[in-house]
Amino acid sequence: MASYPTGFNRAIIVATAISAAIMELIDTTIVNVALNEMAGALGATIEDIAWVVTSYAIANVIIIPMTSFLAEYFGRKNYYLTSIIIFTIASYFCGQATSLWELVVWRFVQGVGGGALLSTSQSIIFDAFPPEKRGIASGIFAMGIILGPTFGPVLGGVIVENYHWSNIFLVNIPVGILAAILTILFIAKKEGEGTRKHLITIDYLGIILLMVGVGSLQFVLEKGESEDWFDSRLITSLSLLAAVGMIGFIWRELTTSHPVVDLRVMGKGTLGVTTIFSFVAGIGLFTAMFVYPVMVQRINGYTPTMTGLSLLWPTLIGVFMMPIVGRRLSAGASPLPFIITGICLMIAFGFYGGTFNADASQWQFFPAHMLRVLGISLLQLPLTNQAVAGLTPKEYPNAIAINNMIRQLGGAFGVALANNFVAIRYAQHRSDLVSNLYPGNPLLTERLNAMGGATMRAYRMLELAVDKQAYMLSYLDTFRIVGVFFLLILPLVVMLRQKKKKSAEEIAAAAAAMAEAH
Structure with a gap:
C-alpha cells in the first residue's frame, strides 16, 4: 500500500514545488514591463529586445515535450533539482548581462531550466496526496499558476521603476537556492526512479x-x-x-x-486539430502580453508600475474562472462550449483592443483586458481536455506535452509576427499621415501656429507626433490581427469531437497526465 507524506512534510513539499513553479511563471511575465528599459540600457531596438522573450519561449518549446523522457531517464528528483539549479544560475547571469545577445543566450539557458519546473512541480504536488484528495492538489496548483503570471508584471514594474532592471532576474536567486535546498531535503525519489537508464534509448x-x-x-x-x-x-x-x-x-x-516526442499520437482522437487551436491560443496570449506593455510605455507614457497594475486587476478574474472551468470539466462537461466562447471573446478582444488612442487611461483598457483574460481562461483547460479526447490514458502525457509545445511555439511565432507586422504597418501609416501634411492644409497651419510658427523646432515636434501616431496605429493593428487569427479558426470547431463523459478512472488518469505534462 502506497504511503503519502502528511503534516509538516507535506506542507514543505507543496511549498517547495509551488515556489519553484511560481518563480518560473513570474519570470515569463515580469520581463514584459521591462523591455523598454532593457532596450535603452543595452542599446537595442524594441524589435531586437523581443529576443529576450522569444529565446526563453524557444527553449521551452524544445524542452517541454522532452520533460517526461528526461525525468524518466535521469530520475524525477535529479532532473527537477538540476532544472532549479540551471534556472537559478542562468538568472544570475541574465542580471549580469552587459549586451543584448549575452542576455538572450542566458535567457535561453534559463528557459531550458524553467521548462521542467511547471510540469514537474505539479506532478510532485500530485504525488504528495492520496487519490481521494488529489482534487485539493489540483486546486492548490491552479492557484499558483494563476497568481504567478498575475503578479509578475506588477513586481517587474516596481523593481524597474525603483531599482535597476537586472533585479527582475536577481530576485530569482534566493528563491531558487531555497527551492534547491528544500528539494534535496524533502522531495523523495519515486520507487525505481532513475534506475532504468540502461533500458532507455536516447x-x-x-x-x-x-x-x-x-x-x-x-x-x-x-x-x-x-x-x-x-x-x-x-x-x-x-x-x-x-x-x-x-x-x-x-x-x-x-x-x-x-x-523523444511520439508524434504518432497526433493521428489519434482530435489532438491534431486541437493543436491548431492551441497554436492560435499561444499567439493570442504571448502577442498581447508583448505588445501591450511596449505600446503603453512608448506611446501612452505609462510607467512600468502603471503598466503592471493595469494588467493586474483584469487578470485576477482568471483566479476565479480557472477553478470553475476545471470543476465543470471534471464533472464531465463538454469542452466545446468553453472553447467556442473563449474564441469569440478573443475575437472581441482583438477588434475592440484596436480602437484605442494615445490618451487612453488604465481603466479604458480594462474592458479589453477583461475580454482577453476571460477568453484565455476559457481556452486553456478545455483545450488540454480536448487534446486527450479519444486517446487512452497511457497516451495522455505525450498528447498534453505536444499540445503545450505547440502553444509555446505559437507564442514565439506571435511575438515574431508582432515585430514584423508593426514594422510593416508603421511604414504604411507614416506614409499615409505624411501625405496629409501639404502646404495650405488649414489643420497643418493651425498645428504649426500652436507650436510657435513654421520653425525647425515646430517641424521636429510635428515629426515626432507623426511617428508616435504611426506606431500607435501599428500596435492597434497587431491586436486586430490577433482577432483575425481567432476568427479564422472559429469554423474549425466543427472538427472537434464532442467529448464523451469519462469514467472516474479515466478522469483520474487524465488529471495525473496533466500533472506530468502540463
Missing part, C-alpha cells in the same frame, strides 16, 4: 533536428523583415535549414522505435 537525432528546426525558423521569423526576407542569403539558408530540421524531425519521430 533519440539524439530527434533532439538535434528539433533544435535546428525550431531555432532556424524563429530566427527567420524574427529577422526576416529587417533582412529583406529572401533577398538575404542568410534568411534563405536558414529557411532551408528550418524546413530540413522540421521535416526531418517529423520523419524521425514517426519512424524511430524510441522517439
Whole structure:
C-alpha cells in the first residue's frame, strides 16, 4: 500500500514545488514591463529586445515535450533539482548581462531550466496526496499558476521603476537556492526512479533536428523583415535549414522505435486539430502580453508600475474562472462550449483592443483586458481536455506535452509576427499621415501656429507626433490581427469531437497526465 507524506512534510513539499513553479511563471511575465528599459540600457531596438522573450519561449518549446523522457531517464528528483539549479544560475547571469545577445543566450539557458519546473512541480504536488484528495492538489496548483503570471508584471514594474532592471532576474536567486535546498531535503525519489537508464534509448537525432528546426525558423521569423526576407542569403539558408530540421524531425519521430516526442499520437482522437487551436491560443496570449506593455510605455507614457497594475486587476478574474472551468470539466462537461466562447471573446478582444488612442487611461483598457483574460481562461483547460479526447490514458502525457509545445511555439511565432507586422504597418501609416501634411492644409497651419510658427523646432515636434501616431496605429493593428487569427479558426470547431463523459478512472488518469505534462 502506497504511503503519502502528511503534516509538516507535506506542507514543505507543496511549498517547495509551488515556489519553484511560481518563480518560473513570474519570470515569463515580469520581463514584459521591462523591455523598454532593457532596450535603452543595452542599446537595442524594441524589435531586437523581443529576443529576450522569444529565446526563453524557444527553449521551452524544445524542452517541454522532452520533460517526461528526461525525468524518466535521469530520475524525477535529479532532473527537477538540476532544472532549479540551471534556472537559478542562468538568472544570475541574465542580471549580469552587459549586451543584448549575452542576455538572450542566458535567457535561453534559463528557459531550458524553467521548462521542467511547471510540469514537474505539479506532478510532485500530485504525488504528495492520496487519490481521494488529489482534487485539493489540483486546486492548490491552479492557484499558483494563476497568481504567478498575475503578479509578475506588477513586481517587474516596481523593481524597474525603483531599482535597476537586472533585479527582475536577481530576485530569482534566493528563491531558487531555497527551492534547491528544500528539494534535496524533502522531495523523495519515486520507487525505481532513475534506475532504468540502461533500458532507455536516447533519440539524439530527434533532439538535434528539433533544435535546428525550431531555432532556424524563429530566427527567420524574427529577422526576416529587417533582412529583406529572401533577398538575404542568410534568411534563405536558414529557411532551408528550418524546413530540413522540421521535416526531418517529423520523419524521425514517426519512424524511430524510441522517439523523444511520439508524434504518432497526433493521428489519434482530435489532438491534431486541437493543436491548431492551441497554436492560435499561444499567439493570442504571448502577442498581447508583448505588445501591450511596449505600446503603453512608448506611446501612452505609462510607467512600468502603471503598466503592471493595469494588467493586474483584469487578470485576477482568471483566479476565479480557472477553478470553475476545471470543476465543470471534471464533472464531465463538454469542452466545446468553453472553447467556442473563449474564441469569440478573443475575437472581441482583438477588434475592440484596436480602437484605442494615445490618451487612453488604465481603466479604458480594462474592458479589453477583461475580454482577453476571460477568453484565455476559457481556452486553456478545455483545450488540454480536448487534446486527450479519444486517446487512452497511457497516451495522455505525450498528447498534453505536444499540445503545450505547440502553444509555446505559437507564442514565439506571435511575438515574431508582432515585430514584423508593426514594422510593416508603421511604414504604411507614416506614409499615409505624411501625405496629409501639404502646404495650405488649414489643420497643418493651425498645428504649426500652436507650436510657435513654421520653425525647425515646430517641424521636429510635428515629426515626432507623426511617428508616435504611426506606431500607435501599428500596435492597434497587431491586436486586430490577433482577432483575425481567432476568427479564422472559429469554423474549425466543427472538427472537434464532442467529448464523451469519462469514467472516474479515466478522469483520474487524465488529471495525473496533466500533472506530468502540463
